Amino acid sequence: MHIRPLRADDLDLFVGATPDQRIEVEQYLESMFAAGSMRPEWCFVAEEEGDRPLGRVAFWTLPGMEEPFALVLLDVPWEGDYMGVGTRLLEDVLEEARALGAEEIEHVVDDPPMRPQFQHHPEKRVELLKDVGFAFRRGTGRFEWRGGEPPAVPGRLSFRTLEEVGEDAFVDAMREVSEGTLDREIQGERERLGEQRAARDFFEDARRVRHDPAWWQLAFTPDGELVGLVMPAEPPGFLTIFYVGVVPRMRGQGYVDDLLAAGTAALLGAQKRDGNDKPLLADTDVANEPMASAFDRVGWARFAGRREYVALTPDRGQPTAL
Ligand SMILES: CC(C)(COP(=O)(O)OP(=O)(O)OC[C@H]1O[C@@H](n2cnc3c(N)ncnc32)[C@H](O)[C@@H]1OP(=O)(O)O)[C@@H](O)C(=O)NCCC(=O)NCCS
Structure with missing residues (x-):
């Protein structure tokens, strides 16, 4: 197995790693590339020679920043050797993140899983994250505006x-x-x-x-x-x-x-x-x-919960609880 970044002509391989989520992942990548939050060379696959990818993950950052900020679209064989493939994949990309100047990297797990990340198997994800050095940072509630008239702004300020x-x-x-x-x-x-x-x-x-x-x-x-x-x-x-x-x-x-x-x-x-x-x-x-x-x-409604994990990239030692 080896881990490599995408070439210009094999974006399809990355998207195809989860065939049932193809459209959502494709749309997400397109919009993130356009916004400057992701780049093709920041998308990685784990593969055996000549085979469909075993796993994939990508870097995400705030538009305009040169160093990665978070890992997104993490998928490994959740019903198979997820620890073996995932550990190799994540250790490699954390080193790459370090080489690109990131001191820490975040990854979030949403409950319930939702597009475009579809984070099924949350407990296996967390087991994998912890194994490669991620520490829990905080839990958040996720809120959405469900439509309706804009709220009135009281006139006291x-x-x-x-x-x-x-x-x-x-x-x-x-x-x-x-x-x-x-x-x-x-x-x-x-x-x-x-x-x-x-x-x-x-x-x-x-x-x-x-x-x-x-x-x-x-x-x-x-x-x-x-x-x-x-x-x-x-x-x-x-x-x-x-x-x-x-x-x-x-x-x-x-x-x-x-x-x-x-x-x-x-x-x-x-x-x-x-x-x-x-x-x-x-x-x-x-x-x-x-x-x-x-x-x-x-007038906002809570629709999900999110757990945030963070890892210090290699050579700064093990993460401490933040
Ligand atoms: C969150 C925040 C905006 C709430 O503002 P607020 O106008 O005081 O909110 P409310 O008036 O509705 O406060 C409700 C109650 O929470 C208490 N409370 C508000 N902020 C608190 C804080 N940081 N720590 C402890 N208690 C707090 C209030 O005293 C009040 O208590 P009471 O019901 O016993 O009188 C304010 O705490 C804040 O600015 N925090 C720091 C910035 C922050 O965390 N922003 C959100 C990040 S996404």
């Missing part, structure tokens, strides 16, 4: 766009609202990088995701005190609330609903203007109960 307040004020607000977050990933980054650098990195990551700058807004009370912020965005294939937060001194007054309503209305406005049917999807840490309740109140 005034909003100012990123362009109006400037980048420094915006990043500063991101730092403030992240204090005391119940989101383990954001908290982990604050501990790892310090609050200022974490806010700046988060802003830069968000900036790589397509968005209308007028969507990113800070909200203030009538006497000018900062309440929080909302950052809607359009990653490849869907629309989302990339970040929303309330500064600690303003928490507990339901302001998150105002921010979420404003963000949702902006996304629905864009959907209508562009005449597309992209879904509105968002994830929140299962530990972030106030956030999950707010999604619920504003």
Whole structure:
């Protein structure tokens, strides 16, 4: 068995590894290539000479980034030697990710499995991930907007766009609202990088995701005190609330609903203007109960759960729990 990246002429081999999911996988690859989140040479197959591939996996990243961020479309013989094939495949691609500059790689397992990743056999997947050094990072609830009129935005706050307040004020607000977050990933980054650098990195990551700058807004009370912020965005294939937060001194007054309503209305406005049917999807840490309740109140519905795993790429040693 050997592991190799795709050549320009054998994309079909990668897609054909799961014949019953051919159309969805093909469409997904096309849209990710177009968005700059994936590339043909970032798609890998495990094969025996002359045979149909035994397994496959690909790198995904935020548009415009040079290093891989996550593994997607992982499939190995789940009813056969999934550990043997999977271990070889994942060890090889983790080394490749390292060579491309990635320090860590994420992989998510959704429950229930859904297109385009179709993550059937979740327990075998997790067994394989752990065997090659992935550690559990956090569980999230996945929410979707199920249609209907845009939520009304209560009039008690005034909003100012990123362009109006400037980048420094915006990043500063991101730092403030992240204090005391119940989101383990954001908290982990604050501990790892310090609050200022974490806010700046988060802003830069968000900036790589397509968005209308007028969507990113800070909200203030009538006497000018900062309440929080909302950052809607359009990653490849869907629309989302990339970040929303309330500064600690303003928490507990339901302001998150105002921010979420404003963000949702902006996304629905864009959907209508562009005449597309992209879904509105968002994830929140299962530990972030106030956030999950707010999604619920504003009209979003929980449709799935997600487990996020992360591995440090080779030569930084074994992963630690994040
Ligand atoms: C999640 C968040 C936006 C909620 O904002 P909010 O306007 O305070 O929400 P609510 O007013 O509905 O709060 C509901 C309850 O949760 C409590 N709560 C809110 N945030 C809390 C936090 N970070 N830690 C502990 N309790 C919190 C409130 O005090 C309130 O308690 P009460 O019912 O006893 O009065 C806010 O906590 C926040 O900005 N967190 C950091 C950023 C973040 O995690 N964003 C989401 C990432 S996707």
